[in-house]
Amino acid sequence: MWPLDPSRREVLRFAVSCRVLTLVLQVLTRFLGSSTPVVYWFPAYLLQHQEPLLRSLETVPWKPLAEDSPPGHNVPRNAIIGLLYNWKACSPVTRCILGYFLTYWLLGLLLHCNFLPWT
Incomplete structure (x- = not known):
């Protein structure tokens, strides 16, 4: 695999953090909505x-x-x-x-x- 330059690394970091944030929010709202x-x-x-x-x-x-x-x-x-x-x-x-x-x-x-x- 080729090394990532800093701009691609930042884009990848941003994409992963956005996905993790939406995943956490979805799981949290499903958990609260169904169990509370x-x-x-x-x-x-x-x-x-x-x-x-x-x-x-x-x-x-x-x-x-x-x-x-x-x-x-x-x-x-x-x-x-x-x-x-x-x-x-x-x-x-x-x-x-x-x-x-x-x-x-x-x-x-x-x-x-x-x-x-x-x-």
């Missing part, structure tokens, strides 16, 4: 205690899946879809939480499909 439920408990706590729309959804009975569904075959209403439909009526805290999770999902979808580092 606090990341999800805190936004759920905020939504449960500060969003009046969720309290109103608790009192609404389950709605049937379709008109021709068999009797007794009901599904619970999805509270997140209800919040997204009523985006303008949501509190600012709810908008921030939903915006964060939707942005994280969309960025992950776009970057992962293009083979970019994302967890």
